[in-house]
Amino acid sequence: MEGKRTSVPARLAYGIIVDTQVIRTAPERFIYSGIGDMVSKITALYDWQFEAAAGYTKVNDFAVMIAKKAVNSFVRTPFQSITEELFLRELLDSLAMSGIANEIAGSSAPTSGSEHLISHALDKLLEQPQLHGIQVGIATYLMALVQEHRYVRVNTIFTDTGFWDYVAALGMKKEDFRRAIDLAPSIKPHRHTYLHEEQYRETAKRLLEEDEILRRVLR
C-alpha cells in the first residue's frame, strides 16, 4: 500500500451461524427478550430522528432504512407460535440486520434510544434486573406511547406473542420504572432522546399510572 491509508471493515461479522433447533428449545424468556429488543428499533429510530430534528445529531438515512426494514419485516411476519421456524428466523435475521445498521451509523443510535436508557437505568437500580430485552420491550411500549408513534403495533406484537402475559407474571413495579425514567437521561448525557426533555419524562410517568396495559402488567 506504500504508506497509503486504507480502510478495512474490522468489526462487521463475516457471517452468523445460528442453530434454530437450539433456540426453539431455549427457555421462552430468551425468545421474549429477543422480541422485546427487536421491537425496540421502532422507538430507537424515532428517538434518533427526534434528536436530529432538534439539531443534536445527524441521522444516516441508509442506517435508518436498514433498521426500519428489519423491524418491519419482523413485526409483519405471520405466526402461530413463537417457536415456529419462520418466526425465529425472522427474529434472528432482523436482529442481525439491526446490528448492521449500527455498523453503518458508527454508533448504536439506530437500535438504542430512550427505551434502552430505561433498561440501563433499571440495571443500575435493581438488585435483580430482568433480562435486557424484557425491560427494553416494556420501555418500548411506554416510549411509543410518549412518542405517539406506532404504539398500537407494539401492543399487537406483544399481545400476540404472549410477551405481555409473560411480563405480567414477573411482578415488576411501576415505581422502579418511575425512578428509571428520571435516571435515564444521565445514562447517556450526550444524547437527546425524548427522555432528555422533562416534559416527556413527566408524560412517561403519567402514562405508567394511566395506561390500561401498563397497569395490568406492572404492579
Ligand SMILES: [Zn+2]
Ligand atoms: Zn438491546
